[in-house]
Amino acid sequence: MENTLHAQEELAYIRKVITESRATFVEDGKPYIFWGIIIAIGMTLTYISVLTQTELYVGYVWIGLTLLGWGTIIYYARDKKKRAVRTRSFIDRIQGAIWGACGAAIGLSVFLIILGDNLKATGVPPIHQYYICFVTSIIVGIAYLLSGIANDLKWLGYIGYAWWAGAVVMIVVPSVHNLLLYALMLIFFQVVPGIILLKRYKRITAGYSVEAP
Amino acid sequence: MRDYDYQQIDDIIHSRIRLAIMAVLVAVDEVEFIYLREKVKATDGNLSVHLKKLEDAKYISVKKSFAGRKPITHYKLTAAGRRAFEAYIDNLEKLIKQ
Numbered sequence: 001m002e003n004t005l006h007a008q009e010e011l012a013y014i015r016k017v018i019t020e021s022r023a024t025f026v027e028d029g030k031p032y033i034f035w036g037i038i039i040a041i042g043m044t045l046t047y048i049s050v051l052t053q054t055e056l057y058v059g060y061v062w063i064g065l066t067l068l069g070w071g072t073i074i075y076y077a078r079d080k081k082k083r084a085v086r087t088r089s090f091i092d093r094i095q096g097a098i099w100g101a102c103g104a105a106i107g108l109s110v111f112l113i114i115l116g117d118n119l120k121a122t123g124v125p126p127i128h129q130y131y132i133c134f135v136t137s138i139i140v141g142i143a144y145l146l147s148g149i150a151n152d153l154k155w156l157g158y159i160g161y162a163w164w165a166g167a168v169v170m171i172v173v174p175s176v177h178n179l180l181l182y183a184l185m186l187i188f189f190q191v192v193p194g195i196i197l198l199k200r201y202k203r204i205t206a207g208y209s210v211e212a213p
Numbered sequence: 214m215r216d217y218d219y220q221q222i223d224d225i226i227h228s229r230i231r232l233a234i235m236a237v238l239v240a241v242d243e244v245e246f247i248y249l250r251e252k253v254k255a256t257d258g259n260l261s262v263h264l265k266k267l268e269d270a271k272y273i274s275v276k277k278s279f280a281g282r283k284p285i286t287h288y289k290l291t292a293a294g295r296r297a298f299e300a301y302i303d304n305l306e307k308l309i310k311q
Contacts, residue, residue, distance in 0.1 A: 017252070021241050093242075
């Protein structure tokens with residue numbers, strides 16, 4: 001009986017240590033929220049500018065937002081690296097690789113589309129800037145789908161399908177209002193999931209303390 | 214009630230600190246000495262002794278590197294260590310079910 005009780009305590013302790021160690025790598029959702037807000041602001045301003053035919057210095061706004069975005073992400077990544085330098089997990093590396101690869105793909109695609117006119121000289125037909133939203137939605141969808149699998153969160157993976165559905169709408173129903181649609185997608189499929197992940201992170205990491213049984 | 218064979222219990226893991234070390238390592242890829250010390254709440258000397266025992270049993274592997282001039286020691290669970298830990302858990306569960 002005493003042995004059994006001891007075994008139960010040991011198992012409970014092992015479970016607690018494992019859960020706490022894994023919690024170090026729980027996605028906190030902050031980059032999702034941050035990027036979602038930044039791009040949604042840029043998209044909304046672009047939409048208003050196009051719709052009202054007014055010059056809102058959209059180009060400068062995008063440069064400013066992009067610099068602010070990358071600056072904050074670099075600061076966040078350095079801070080996270082400081083915290084995580086003592087541990088490394090496979091999921092953490094996979095998660096970094098997914099968003100790193102998709103971020104690079106988005107950056108390259110947007111760069112190529114913006115440079116479209118310059119590509120004319122090479123004989124390659126340019127892609128209209130309208131397709132930026134479509135292309136980035138497809139790539140972000142892939143990132144969500146893979147993140148859902150990596151974090152074992154089905155709902156996060158389903159967000160990927162929502163991004164693809166939005167991309168299909170942009171192609172099937174081409175309209176200037178799709179800029180607003182994209183801004184709304186950023187709020188509901190980027191900022192909201194980020195808030196859910198942050199709440200989950202706070203719930204999981206709250207009140208842990210490991211002491212030997 | 215069936216007799217439980219106490220000899221099945223792995224003595225190398227069956228210590229509070231070593232058990233805690235194995236539990237931390239099973240959850241993550243690699244950990245630094247300082248992280249383990251914080252998690253296990255042991256002194257440097259005590260922790261080193263237990264880590265050496267696990268290393269001698271080939272349950273963990275050690276990697277030493279430098280961050281600038283600062284030496285860093287990382288610990289990782291080996292395949293043999295993972296198998297031993299799983300067997301240890303199985304034994305505990307069997308004991309509970311008895």
